[in-house]
Amino acid sequence: MKMAHVEFHENFRLIVEKIFNNWQNLRLAVEHGMGGRNGQQVAIEIVDYIYKYCMGNENISEGELQQVLEELMDEEFNTICEDGSIIEICRHLLRYKQMSLRGQYDEIESELTKLPLDKEWLNPNVKITYAPADVDSSSEDEATNTGDDDDTDDMEVDQEDKTDSVLNCPSSSQRITQSQIRQKKEFIEPDPGWTTVRGKKK
Secondary structure (H helix, E strand, C coil), X not given: CXXXXXXHHHHHHHHHHHHHHCCHHXXXXXXCCCCCCCXXXXXXXXXXXXXXXXXXXXXXXXXXXXXXXXXXXXXXXXXXXXXXXXXXXXXXXXXXXHHHHCCCHHHHHHHHCCCCCCCCCCCCCXXXXXXXXXXXXXXXXXXXXXXXXXXXXXXXXXXXXXXXXXXXXXXXXXXXXXXXXXXXXXXXXCCCCCCCCEECCC
């Protein structure tokens, strides 16, 4: 029983890491500096927190786990995901937890191998290249604006459909349009619906 318990913990940890390594929204938020210079480490800590949260709570609903993950993305990356990816992640995490408890690791592995994972990046030994939204910011990491948001509005074409994905960085008044995000999608070709990221509105 003890061996099975250890196996469950170790395998479920790998499952959680694989799911988050494949979550493009989180990687985009890190690469575009939404979590600051330590964004990668923050993302790793989020993975660890979600793993421990799942392990420490016997009966978690999808809604509860979803709320936890949404709050973490909001607080740590000032980012709101509007593509339903968080719902999918929470659903898979809880489903795989139950399958792991039943020892169905072969079935889980079979499903996870279908994910278009390019490389595990949630590792402190993997270097992440940060690509800020714009290069016209005159400061480093600190916002030098005095609350003048009109300039940032001019950077986005008004005629664009409001449903277009925008990654907003309030701390530096920078924006990333969907076309810019597409240029950063080389590392992963995610499942449809897993790419919309919207910065938290003030």
